[in-house]
Amino acid sequence: MCRRLYAAVLTLVLASAALNGCAKKQQTAELGTEANPIKMALVPSLDTQKLVKSGEMLGEMLERETGLKFDVSVPVSYAAVVAAMGAGTVDVGWLSPLPYVLARDQYGVEVVLTTVRDNSTVYWSFIIARTDTGISTLADLKGKTFAYGDPVSTSGCLYAKDLIRRSGYDPDKFFSQVQYAGAHDKVVMAVYNKQVDGGAIYGGVVSDAREKVADTIKDVMDKTRVVSKSMSIPNDTVSARKGLPPEIVRKVADGLMKIAKSDEGRIAVMDLYGIDGFVKAKDSDYDSVRQVAQTEGIKLEQLGK
Template identity: 40%
Template sequence: MRNYRVLLLGLALLLVLVPLAGCKPAESALGTKDNPIVLAFVPSGDTPEIIESAEEIAALLSEKTGYVIEGSVATSYSAVIEAMGTGKAHMGTLATFAYILAHEKYGVDVALVSVRYGRAFYNGEIIAGADTGITKLEDLAGKTMCWVDAASASGYIIPSIMVKAAGVDPDTDLAQQIEAGSHDNVALAVYQGDCDAGACYIDCRDKIADDYPDVYDKTVVIAESPEIPNDGLQFIKEFPADMREKIVQAFIEIMATDEGVEAMGKAYGWAEVVEKDDSFYDDFRAVLDASGVDVEALAK
């Protein structure tokens, strides 16, 4: 009888414990304190300023949407792509080529494109030290070249195509290639003579002119790129549509305020934003394709 009671007790405990063993704590809803939405900024300029801007914009978006949104600054363009691809970041401020890679590889989708000086496009430039004797692209052979980042449209992709078209193969004809990490750093490296020449957006020298007012005398522009679509705000493929729409509208409203323009202007020079879909980048894709850049291969 005693053994029978023990058996019944054991069965009762088993019935209770088995369901409990299969239960896992439910993941907190996205946009809450325990599962915040992460907005990743790319390090294209002065990092402390970008960190400050990321925090300010995240706070403004949180206040307007009611979601918990955290801003972060990655170490490179590629780091933002991978963070969005693995779900560690949910939104990003990717530049053109980085976005195209992220879209191809992970389905990242654009929602907003930035506007500067009334345009949703920009141009890149190649600058050189005024005392280097470099006046045209052909003169870059045997010189040290600074790039921004391998995923930067104006800081590497397009200018490297231009340099190669001029008969200078970056991989074999340059003395050295240096990845500076930001447009500001390219301007500073050329100004200080660490690089003979460098590629960046027009006009990256403005960002260091307050500290180095003679930068326009000590550097010269030797080439300008064709139009490149601006950077913008993108979302991961799995992001809930209703939350995305709410954040997009909040971002548009924030960018209509002085506070929003100041925050994004400080980081990237954004003056306003416009809604765009992925087709906005099709013409640029055609340029890449015509130049022999295989985006699908790079995305693998």
């Protein structure tokens, strides 16, 4: 038994030493090299496998454009991306507005770019329902079942609750039952499959989250409809962790903006999050989101709940 215990301890010590050696090697290697690539994380607002595929394609384009090396990931939640940026284990995060505001206020994360969709830098929270339910207004959903997206999704939760509150109702008491489906496409599926009566998704000038499942559910646009929409929301961000070298921030920003203007790049960013471009951004662009979050009492510690 003592021999087995000694062997187990020795194994752990050797493993720990190896891990520490790798970590030190990565820390001493120049950021953006093969040994220490720039860690870029995408929030899981849509199907994770599709995001990974599109994200890796975009990462390869960024490598060609900037000469830097990238490691692209899709963590399990919005909260995981924020926490990783706060810990310095993610360098660049594609954060939706609410996670960005929380990450900025708590960890000093800096917004670099705002995404553009259909020539617009704003979007909305859409409330959807099936067309065969008789639900045609927000009021019709009172006492019904409902699906939000991620608990800290800006359009999939925060602005939907703000819409309900502005309409004169208490979002915590408005529905008979609530579930958090996670990604926007899962909310669409829940409504379409009659698992819930209504749901909150992102909506743009000419498109919304329903189109992400239209390839597999051909009649989703006919069988569901938008019954209400929130006030406008500034588009999602590409943000940098605190302390990321300015030269790297510049290269990433310039690289993404250039890629989005190329034929191949337009396809990549459209496949990723339905993006057709980027513009430079500043923190004050997201003050309206900050105000809504304060009204709804959203705090960073709620991210993991």
